[in-house]
Amino acid sequence: MSGRVNEMVTGQQAALRVANGLIDPYFSRVREEIEKGLEDAPLFSKPKLLHQAATSWASQAKNFGASGNPGGSAPLAPTSSEQLLALQNRAGDESMERLRGLDQAGDELRKLADGSSSKLVVTLELWQDADGTLRDKKVVTPSGNPSYDTYVLNTVSGSLAKLGAPAEGARGVRAEGIHTRWAVEGRVVYTIKLKKLESKDSLYVAGALALGMLAGRFDETTGEVEVIDLRNPRFVCQAKLLRVY
Numbered sequence: 388m389s390g391r392v393n394e395m396v397t398g399q400q401a402a403l404r405v406a407n408g409l410i411d412p413y414f415s416r417v418r419e420e421i422e423k424g425l426e427d428a429p430l431f432s433k434p435k436l437l438h439q440a441a442t443s444w445a446s447q448a449k450n451f452g453a454s455g456n457p458g459g460s461a462p463l464a465p466t467s468s469e470q471l472l473a474l475q476n477r478a479g480d481e482s483m484e485r486l487r488g489l490d491q492a493g494d495e496l497r498k499l500a501d502g503s504s505s506k507l508v509v510t511l512e513l514w515q516d517a518d519g520t521l522r523d524k525k526v527v528t529p530s531g532n533p534s535y536d537t538y539v540l541n542t543v544s545g546s547l548a549k550l551g552a553p554a555e556g557a558r559g560v561r562a563e564g565i566h567t568r569w570a571v572e573g574r575v576v577y578t579i580k581l582k583k584l585e586s587k588d589s590l591y592v593a594g595a596l597a598l599g600m601l602a603g604r605f606d607e608t609t610g611e612v613e614v615i616d617l618r619n620p621r622f623v624c625q626a627k628l629l630r631v632y
Contacts, residue, residue, distance in 0.1 A: 401568070401630035404559065410631050411557035413519075414567070416550060418626045421571065424546035425624035431535040432505050432575055507573045509536045510629070513543065515565040518552040522564065530573075539571050539624070559631040566632035573624045579616040 404410055510528035515521050521544055529536050553560045559567075 397632065398630065401632045404631045405628050410559040410628075411553060413553035413557050414559060414628055414631065417547065417567075418569075418628060420546040420550050421543060421569070421626040422624060424542045425539065425571070425573075425626075428538065428542075428573060428622045428624055430575060430620060430622050431507060431532055431538070431573060505575050507532050507535045509539050509571050509573075511540065511543065511569045511571065513547075513565075513567050513569065515547065515567075517560060517562060517564050519547065519550055519565070521547045527568065535573055539573075567628065568630040568632075570627045570629055571624055572627070573622055575620050576623055577615055577617050577620050578613040579619065580613055 507530040508528075509526060509530040512525055512527050513521065514523040524540055524543060526536050526540060553565075559565065
């Protein structure tokens with residue numbers, strides 16, 4: 388019993404160390420290298436986007452009929468779609484209903500295109516020597532897709548080999564080595580940076596705009612705009628540090 392309690396306490400301390408930022412910037416470099424190594428990951432899952440959209444729309448319609456709110460819970464602040472409906476009611480203009488429909492389609496497609504409904508998350512533990520050399524690795528919690536888990540586990544080795552040693556006295560690095568836990572999330576996304584759309588894409592852009600499918604998002608960090616591109620799904624991975632023991 389005492390061994391299990393000690394393990395739980397150690398795990399909590401390792402998580403708090405990360406949550407409170409009591410670790411060296413070296414671990415940010417580890418994360419960056421892990422993600423860089425996974426940039427060319429294949430499509431481990433390719434959901435049927437239109438089928439998902441239809442199912443989600445049906446669910447929202449059912450909830451809306453029951454509660455007046457697509458989510459089925461207490462009414463929230465008016466969405467942009469609801470504001471458009473209000474304008475329609477005041478103006479008596481049927482064209483506003485089309486705008487509302489396009490706006491809803493854009494909202495729905497944004498959720499589907501960012502891969503939030505098709506996530507794979509694998510949890511890993513890594514053991515490194517004090518100089519950063521990877522000593523051992525294992526899957527703690529599988530994602531449910533063995534091919535994805537194996538790919539991530541195998542890619543980590545090459546990623547850390549390029550990293551180099553942490554600075555002397557780095558927080559979170561012990562004389563006996565480095566022990567960490569990571570979550571690596573992968574998902575299929577249907578987006579592309581707006582600047583990558585070429586003149587040959589003009590027909591796609593025009594058609595997508597007419598269907599309300601060119602909805603995208605603005606990244607405040609990079610200043611780039613991403614738009615939905617159903618033609619070219621890609622698999623993206625993000626690593627998150629959970630514990631430093």
